Amino acid sequence: MAHGPAKGITRWLYTTNHKDIGSMYLWFSFAMFFLGGIFALVIRAELFQPGLQIVDPNFFNQMTTMHGLVMVFGAVMPAFVGLANWMIPMQIGAPDMALPRMNNWSFWILPFAFAMLSSTLFMEGGAPNFGWTFYAPLSTTYAPPSVTFFIFAVHIMGASSIMGAINIIATIVNMRAPGMTYMKMPLFVWTWLITAFLLIAVMPVLAGVVTMMLMDIHFGTSFFDAAGGGDPVLFQHIFWFFGHPEVYIMILPAFGIVSAIIPTFARKPLFGYSSMVYATAAIAFLSFVVWAHHMFTVGLPIAGELFFMWATMLIAVPTGVKVFNWVATMFKGAMTFETPMLFSIAFVILFTIGGFSGLMLAIAPADFQYHDTYFVVAHFHYVLVPGAIFSITAGVYYWLPKWCGNMYNETMGKVHFWLAFIGLNVTFFPMHFSGLAGMPRRIPDYNMMFADWNMISSVGAFLFGAAQVMFLYNVIATIVGGKKATAEVWENPEGLEWTVPSPAPYHTFSEPPEFKSSH
Amino acid sequence: MLKTARGLSAWLLGFAVLLASHWTLAEETAQLKFNMTRGVTPVSQDIHGLHMLMFWWCVGIGVVVFGVMFVSMFLHRKSRGVKPANFHESTWLELTWTAIPFAILILMGIPASKSLIELYDTSESEVDVLITGYQWRWKYEILGEDVSFFSNLSTPRDEIDGFAEKNPNYLLEVDEPLVLPVGKKVRFIVTANDVIHNWWVPDFGVKRDAIPGFTNESWAIIEEPGVYRGQCAELCGKDHGFMPIVVEAKTQEEYRAWLDEKKAAAAALAELTEKTFTFDELYAKGEEVYNRSCAACHQANGEGVPGAFPSLKQGITVGPIKEHIDVVVNGVNGTAMQAFGEQLSEVDIAAVVTYERNAWGNNMGDLAQPLDIYNHKQGK
Ligand code: HEM
Ligand SMILES: [Cu+2]
Numbered sequence A: 001m002a003h004g005p006a007k008g009i010t011r012w013l014y015t016t017n018h019k020d021i022g023s024m025y026l027w028f029s030f031a032m033f034f035l036g037g038i039f040a041l042v043i044r045a046e047l048f049q050p051g052l053q054i055v056d057p058n059f060f061n062q063m064t065t066m067h068g069l070v071m072v073f074g075a076v077m078p079a080f081v082g083l084a085n086w087m088i089p090m091q092i093g094a095p096d097m098a099l100p101r102m103n104n105w106s107f108w109i110l111p112f113a114f115a116m117l118s119s120t121l122f123m124e125g126g127a128p129n130f131g132w133t134f135y136a137p138l139s140t141t142y143a144p145p146s147v148t149f150f151i152f153a154v155h156i157m158g159a160s161s162i163m164g165a166i167n168i169i170a171t172i173v174n175m176r177a178p179g180m181t182y183m184k185m186p187l188f189v190w191t192w193l194i195t196a197f198l199l200i201a202v203m204p205v206l207a208g209v210v211t212m213m214l215m216d217i218h219f220g221t222s223f224f225d226a227a228g229g230g231d232p233v234l235f236q237h238i239f240w241f242f243g244h245p246e247v248y249i250m251i252l253p254a255f256g257i258v259s260a261i262i263p264t265f266a267r268k269p270l271f272g273y274s275s276m277v278y279a280t281a282a283i284a285f286l287s288f289v290v291w292a293h294h295m296f297t298v299g300l301p302i303a304g305e306l307f308f309m310w311a312t313m314l315i316a317v318p319t320g321v322k323v324f325n326w327v328a329t330m331f332k333g334a335m336t337f338e339t340p341m342l343f344s345i346a347f348v349i350l351f352t353i354g355g356f357s358g359l360m361l362a363i364a365p366a367d368f369q370y371h372d373t374y375f376v377v378a379h380f381h382y383v384l385v386p387g388a389i390f391s392i393t394a395g396v397y398y399w400l401p402k403w404c405g406n407m408y409n410e411t412m413g414k415v416h417f418w419l420a421f422i423g424l425n426v427t428f429f430p431m432h433f434s435g436l437a438g439m440p441r442r443i444p445d446y447n448m449m450f451a452d453w454n455m456i457s458s459v460g461a462f463l464f465g466a467a468q469v470m471f472l473y474n475v476i477a478t479i480v481g482g483k484k485a486t487a488e489v490w491e492n493p494e495g496l497e498w499t500v501p502s503p504a505p506y507h508t509f510s511e512p513p514e515f516k517s518s519h
Numbered sequence B: 001m002l003k004t005a006r007g008l009s010a011w012l013l014g015f016a017v018l019l020a021s022h023w024t025l026a027e028e029t030a031q032l033k034f035n036m037t038r039g040v041t042p043v044s045q046d047i048h049g050l051h052m053l054m055f056w057w058c059v060g061i062g063v064v065v066f067g068v069m070f071v072s073m074f075l076h077r078k079s080r081g082v083k084p085a086n087f088h089e090s091t092w093l094e095l096t097w098t099a100i101p102f103a104i105l106i107l108m109g110i111p112a113s114k115s116l117i118e119l120y121d122t123s124e125s126e127v128d129v130l131i132t133g134y135q136w137r138w139k140y141e142i143l144g145e146d147v148s149f150f151s152n153l154s155t156p157r158d159e160i161d162g163f164a165e166k167n168p169n170y171l172l173e174v175d176e177p178l179v180l181p182v183g184k185k186v187r188f189i190v191t192a193n194d195v196i197h198n199w200w201v202p203d204f205g206v207k208r209d210a211i212p213g214f215t216n217e218s219w220a221i222i223e224e225p226g227v228y229r230g231q232c233a234e235l236c237g238k239d240h241g242f243m244p245i246v247v248e249a250k251t252q253e254e255y256r257a258w259l260d261e262k263k264a265a266a267a268a269l270a271e272l273t274e275k276t277f278t279f280d281e282l283y284a285k286g287e288e289v290y291n292r293s294c295a296a297c298h299q300a301n302g303e304g305v306p307g308a309f310p311s312l313k314q315g316i317t318v319g320p321i322k323e324h325i326d327v328v329v330n331g332v333n334g335t336a337m338q339a340f341g342e343q344l345s346e347v348d349i350a351a352v353v354t355y356e357r358n359a360w361g362n363n364m365g366d367l368a369q370p371l372d373i374y375n376h377k378q379g380k
């Protein structure tokens, strides 16, 4: 087993090594993050002031749609899978993932899916323009011809996610080091285990709904066409049965990352480990029974509205438990504020703000005013950008020295943090105001009463974008050179990943390690 | 950490200054809005109350949680020489912070449930309006009154493209507003013709999906006369941002007068169907109709959008006139080309067909009269 990586391009094409595959996932996601970011900046440039200046309305709709799809399926999900690939075997003391060949396959189909999706931009009729939620019949009867390519791209992404999830479950269940019982696993492993089950449960539902679209478009069925006896609202029920768990797929692994980082820099064990696990499980369970809170205005029966309102509010309880646990972990610690910690603290604060607006949105009568306005855009960006993106960034800074053996530039990391933090708030906080003032989402032009907020948002967006270029530079510079990192990297961090040298050798834990937990 | 704290406070200060400057600016123009409207109906006022209640709950919880966090970030720093504690569990604490939020949620949920039940009570209405969403305009029908009309965006193209100064109601103005009486319970029955739209007037607290093949209901008692503006709130294609809603709330007498006026106009239009127009009259009228109803898809120059909307410089428009009329009257099933037979008057259709056959270098030289359209509709 003592061989290193193959040479040349075949190393990456044929690799079954979890570290190689993890790196490829992370680079892929980084590329998609920039692509989706460019789309977002096109949107923000058009919305800089009232009037149509840069793009026409149809292309604007293509931008919102592609931005949403690329960010969700291309940036956030692959980044978490990449982190899982790198860290889960190292955290549980396994030599690799349980199904390494499938691992290779589940990564390599992704670039094809996104190449296909991106190619629709150059097709006649343009790219998908019906929103990342692709409601029928706008996405069926009234869709551009490229919708068929969109459907196949979604199928491929779904297959990739399902394979990734199976692999993660198989690894965690079978390959833990002796002594690592379930209730001793690091929280990142726990949250990913639960996320993987969510993925297996809902990705087939997504595949089902796009297949029904395909049938409606090409084979004369009428699942979503009232004229043929179907129901457009059926589409929304199926979509959101996938869609709501999907938002937890994008946040549960983030909880795990932050739960690893905060104790390290507070120099104090995580508060309430077992309640963290139970809260994660409770959130995952509840995420299956709240989907219709995205559909309060479609005309559900009153009993349905009440049920989904109360169920949604209930999610705030386990989520609150998590936030309180992180605060209690910080309390009476001895904190330092390196870049990963800064991102993690910002995560806790800003994710909580996103949670507050989420609680407001759960109030069904109030949602009749909030729904489909910029208030919703503000809400979900507060949970996605400081939630998913900040936690991924924190994780990269935290584990990068372990991956490549060099320390990143701390000053530049901090500057990146502050620019991103300011950029994010300047971009998304004013969206609460424009939404409450009455600005609908997904519109390319607006009345002057929304002009000030939009101008501020656009300025913030470009600042946020610039900050990410700095991140890219810092990561590359760290890989190329930099101060050598120790095996522990940080001061007494907990976990098996810190017992191997930095950079982590190509093969780790060929012999199962001895695991001793501190709690 | 000191550096961090300084950064943070500098940022907060900067943001505050920015906001303050915007608010003073706002007082000058009295335009900048940043909170939900209270509105003019019982439901909208209820919703506003709930919104503010939730807001203050969140502020309160935020102060406590972030307060503890900031205190601890200040006191429990390694640079202050503190030794970390080692506690990592406390059953009573964990039970408390599960139970308290639970109780708060119940306090939030009860008034919300009450409002919701009220919001759903569409019984005993005095005026019923059937609202149909089309790509990209609204159709209003006052049920039982034989009044029915379309309402289109009326903002001039030049304002959108930046060639003319934007008026204060930019993108929130229509050619024919809906008029409703104040103080009466109005029921809105909402549906759509093509894709899903959403009829939203913030001041009424009414937002309902308009779903093809299904109806939804909502209601309002408008307490003050005025002009209320809203927008479509569900992505419905290219011009989703360009299908506003304008409702004028008037006294009962003014409302009745408006109904009579609408009926008289409809009768006058029916008479015109019998009239024979000259080519120039039809062409001029046709251009107007085309730009209002067709240019969104087929473009002002008739060239369409490749892959989505066909060019009208070839195909049926330069073929047999009967087929041309048929496409416009009956639409093309299963495509974005709607049946304009029910949306436009006979005169408008005759005019637009004439225009299309003779504009942009199309040189058919023939024309359609309103009576031809009428006969076509009757199957002759
Ligand atoms: C540079 C940072 C970002 C900026 C400036 C930005 C900006 C925007 C804007 C302006 C919209 C359009 C809203 C509308 O017209 O309705 C939007 C939509 C959206 N964004 Fe972002 N965004 C950013 C990052 C992200 C990230 C990281 C994610 C996901 C993890 C994300 C997910 C979405 C989704 C799902 C939508 C909805 C798309 C749709 O309406 O179909 N965004 N974003
Ligand atoms: Cu949801």
Ligand SMILES: [Cu+2]
Binding pocket: B196, B197, B198, B232, B233, B234, B235, B236, B237, B239, B240, B241, B243
């Ligand atoms: Cu719309």
